[in-house]
Structures are given as C-alpha cells and as structure tokens.
Amino acid sequence: MARTDLNVVALTRAGVNLAAALTPAAVDGHAFDYNARRMLRVKNSGGTARTVTVQIPGTVDGQDIMDRPYVIPATTGDVLIPPFPAVYRQPNGKVHIDYDDPAGLSVAVFELPV
Numbered sequence: 001m002a003r004t005d006l007n008v009v010a011l012t013r014a015g016v017n018l019a020a021a022l023t024p025a026a027v028d029g030h031a032f033d034y035n036a037r038r039m040l041r042v043k044n045s046g047g048t049a050r051t052v053t054v055q056i057p058g059t060v061d062g063q064d065i066m067d068r069p070y071v072i073p074a075t076t077g078d079v080l081i082p083p084f085p086a087v088y089r090q091p092n093g094k095v096h097i098d099y100d101d102p103a104g105l106s107v108a109v110f111e112l113p114v
Contacts, residue, residue, distance in 0.1 A: 002028050003026070003028055003029045003030055003031040003094075003096060004026040004028065004029075004030050004031070005030070005031055005032060005033075005094075006023060006030045006031070006032045006107065006108070006109045007023070007109070008032060008033070008035075008038060008109045008110070008111050009021045009108060009109065009110050009111070010110075010111050010113070011110050011111060011112055011113060012113065013113075016110070018041070018108070021041075021108040021110070022041070022043060022106035022107065022108050023106060023107055023108060024102070024105070024106050025042075025099045025102035025105035025106060025107055026099075026102060027099075027102055029096060029097055029098045029099065030096075030097045030107060031090075031094040031095065031096050031097065032094060032095055032097075032109045033093060033094055033095075034084070034086070034088065034089040034090075034093055034094060034095050035111060036083055036084075036085070036086065037083055037111050037112040037113075037114070038083055038084070038095075038109050038110065038111045038112075039080060039081055039082050039083050039084075039109070039110050039111075039112070040052075040054075040080075040081040040084075040095075040097065040107060040108075040109055040110075041078070041079070041080050041081075041107065041108045041109075041110060042070070042072050042077075042078075042079050042081065042105060042106075042107050043072075043077065043078045043079075043105070043106045043107075044072040044073065044074060044075070044076075044077035044078075044104055044105055045075065045104045045105075045106070046074060046075070046101075046103050046104025046105070047074055047075060047104075048074050049071055049072060049073055049074045049077065050071075050072045050074075050077070050099065050100060050101055050103075050104065050105055051069050051070065051071055051072070051099075051100040052069070052070045052072055052097060052098070052099055052100075052105070052107075053067050053068065053069045053070070053097070053098045053099075053100075054067065054068045054070070054081070054084065054088060054095060054096070054097055054098075055067045055088070055090065055095075055096040055097075055098065056068060056087055056088055057089075057090050057091065058087065065087065067098075068088075072105065083112070
C-alpha cells in the first residue's frame with residue numbers, strides 16, 4: 001500500500017483556517033510523522049457514514065493489538081480525534097490511517113503548540 005504523507009498544520013495563537021488545511025482522503029490511506037501533540041481532523045461530506053481506522057502495531061502477550069476505528073457521520077460529520085499515544089507509532093515512526101471508502105472524506109493533521 002502506497003500511503004500519502006499528510007502535511008502537519010501547526011496551531012498558533014493567530015489562528016488557523018481549518019477548511020484550507022483539509023486534504024482529500026487517499027485510496028491507499030495516509031500517514032504522518034508521530035508526535036504526541038498531533039491530532040487528526042476528519043470531515044465527511046458524503047451521504048453515508050464512513051469508517052477511518054488508525055493502525056496500532058505490536059502485540060500484548062503474543063496477541064495483536066486491535067486497530068482503532070472511528071465512525072465519521074454522514075453529510076455533516078466533522079470529527080476531531082485527539083492526540084495519539086505512542087502505541088500508535090509504526091516502526092517507521094509514522095501513524096497510519098486507512099479509510100473504508102475515501103469518497104467524500106477530507107483530513108488534516110494539527111499540532112498543538114508546546
């Protein structure tokens with residue numbers, strides 16, 4: 001799967017144009033460099049709910065850790081997923097995001113200031 005890297009938008013006291021930060025969802029998913037201050041925004045303009053899954057690598061006692069699905073409501077769904085704990089970091093240092101269907105979805109990664 002050839003993921004597309006997402007740009008990270010730094011949140012500042014001057015504010016951020018949230019709509020301008022959005023990128024259409026990619027068929028092969030997205031990735032961004034892990035940082036404990038980064039969060040994901042997902043907006044759904046499609047007529048049906050969509051599921052966005054954030055992969056969690058690794059195991060506990062030999063059992064795979066289940067990936068984390070997020071349901072994004074239809075038409076007006078606009079979900080902000082809070083910063084991810086380190087368990088979401090892939091061996092390549094990124095967070096991997098998959099979409100059940102990218103149609104109508106747009107995403108952005110925001111980073112909280114220090």
